[in-house]
Amino acid sequence: MLAVFDKSVAKSPDGLTVADQSQAVSALKDGFLANHFGSVHPGSVTINLGSSGVMAYSREKQNPLLPRLFAVVDEIFCMFQGHIENVAVLKQQYGLNKTADEGIIVIEAYRTLRDRGPYPPDQVVRDIQGKFVFILFDSSLKSTFIASDADGTVPFFWGTDADGHLVIADDEETVKKGCGKSSAPFPKGCFFTSSGGLRSFEHPQNELKAVPRVDDSGQACGATYCVDTETKKESTGMKKVDSAANWSTNY
Numbered sequence: 001m002l003a004v005f006d007k008s009v010a011k012s013p014d015g016l017t018v019a020d021q022s023q024a025v026s027a028l029k030d031g032f033l034a035n036h037f038g039s040v041h042p043g044s045v046t047i048n049l050g051s052s053g054v055m056a057y058s059r060e061k062q063n064p065l066l067p068r069l070f071a072v073v074d075e076i077f078c079m080f081q082g083h084i085e086n087v088a089v090l091k092q093q094y095g096l097n098k099t100a101d102e103g104i105i106v107i108e109a110y111r112t113l114r115d116r117g118p119y120p121p122d123q124v125v126r127d128i129q130g131k132f133v134f135i136l137f138d139s140s141l142k143s144t145f146i147a148s149d150a151d152g153t154v155p156f157f158w159g160t161d162a163d164g165h166l167v168i169a170d171d172e173e174t175v176k177k178g179c180g181k182s183s184a185p186f187p188k189g190c191f192f193t194s195s196g197g198l199r200s201f202e203h204p205q206n207e208l209k210a211v212p213r214v215d216d217s218g219q220a221c222g223a224t225y226c227v228d229t230e231t232k233k234e235s236t237g238m239k240k241v242d243s244a245a246n247w248s249t250n251y
Contacts, residue, residue: 001055001056001057001058001068001079001081001170002034002037002055002057002167002171003054003055003056003079003135003137003167003168004027004028004033004034004052004053004054004055004161004165004166004168004178005052005053005137005144005165005166005188006028006047006051006053006165007163007164007165007166008052008171009052009053009142009143009144009166009194010061010144010165010166010192010194011194011197012160012166013058013100013192013197013198013208013210013225014162014224015162015210015211015222015223015225016159016182016183016184016210016222016223017160017164017182018181018182018212018222019060019220020180020219020220021162021180021181021182022180022194022250023132023176023180023181024160024161024179024180024181024182024199025161025162025178025180026161026162026163026165027161027162027163027165027167027178028053028054028161028163029163029165031046031054032178033054033161033167033174033177033178034054034056036057036174036177037056037169037174038056040174041056041058041060042057042060043059043060043190044057044058045057045058045070045095046130047048047077049137049139053137053165055077055079055135055137057070057079062081065083066081066082066083066131066149066153066154067081067082067176068080068170069101069102070082070103071101071102071104071106071107073104073107073108074140075138076107076110076111076136076138077136077137078103078104078106078107078110078134078135078136079134079135080101080102080103080106080132080134081133081134081152081170082102082130082131082132082133082149082153083102083130083131084102084105084128084129084130084132084193085129085130086127086128086129087102087105090105090109090127090128091105093127094108094109095108096108096188102132102134103134104251105128106128106134107136109127109128110124110136110138110145112124114126114138114141119249120204120241121191121193121199121201122191122199122200122201122204123194123201125147125201126202127145127203128149129159130149131149131151131153131154132147132148132149132153132154132184133146133147133148133149133154133156133170133186134146134147135168136188142194143148143194143195144192144193144194145192145193146168146186146191146192146193146197147187147190147191147192147201148186148187148188148189148190148191149188150188150201150202151188151189152185152186152187152188152189152212153242155169155170155171155172155185156168156170156185156186157169157170157171157172157183157185157186158171158175158183158184158186159175159176159179159180159182159184159222160179160182160183161178161179163241165237167179167187169228172185179222181215181219181220181221181222182221182222183221183222184213184221184222184223184224185224187200187225187226188200189201189206190208190225191192198225200227201228203227205232206227206229206231206232207227207231208225208226208227208228209222209225209226209228209231210224210225211223211224211225211226
């Protein structure tokens with residue numbers, strides 16, 4: 001799976017982009033990275049998100065223990081890979097029927113967070129038990145919600161292309177194709193939103209700090225992110241207001 005989001009939708013975190021962008025390209029221009037993905041995965045499906053970016057999905061050569069799923073509900077698109085262990089509990093929690101799969105569960109969790117807050121986003125992700133990654137895009141609000149489980153079991157990578165757009169995929173070479181050295185594994189136990197950036201759902205009260213990565217030749221290539229035990233985040237608690245309020249700008 002692949003997603004490229006315009007920098008106006010998803011701003012790359014500090015540290016992910018390195019000074020040497022000579023190997024990076026414009027991932028969105030003329031559909032470059034989506035076309036590359038389609039050539040590698042002939043049976044893939046591409047979703048054009050207009051000025052917001054593009055998503056692409058394929059079930060080809062997937063791990064049967066960590067299958068890929070794609071779901072769409074009310075202009076919310078979700079690509080999911082892996083499996084959720086507490087599916088029954090989450091279906092009951094979100095009032096879903098027995099046929100709902102993991103992609104639908106993530107969408108409903110996001111909609112609950114967006115529409116019915118205040119419910120801490122770190123708790124939403126922490127409630128999902130299993131081995132998983134997901135990429136969600138809400139086209140009505142032009143917002144993203146991206147996460148990886150606490151163990152980082154499912155391969156997941158991200159980077160910044162030559163134009164500053166965010167690239168996310170489950171294949172490292174695809175990310176490198178668009179981002180060159182401004183690429184890295186997506187940090188495990190973390191989630192990323194358009195409004196809140198990158199955060200740890202295991203340690204939501206702490207800031208994350210970027211640690212530069214180096215390749216085999218000793219050159220900088222993206223960053224890893226670790227919890228800064230010395231720095232606490234400002235309170236993300238939301239004051240209760242009118243029940244019709246839209247919480248999406250705060251999640």
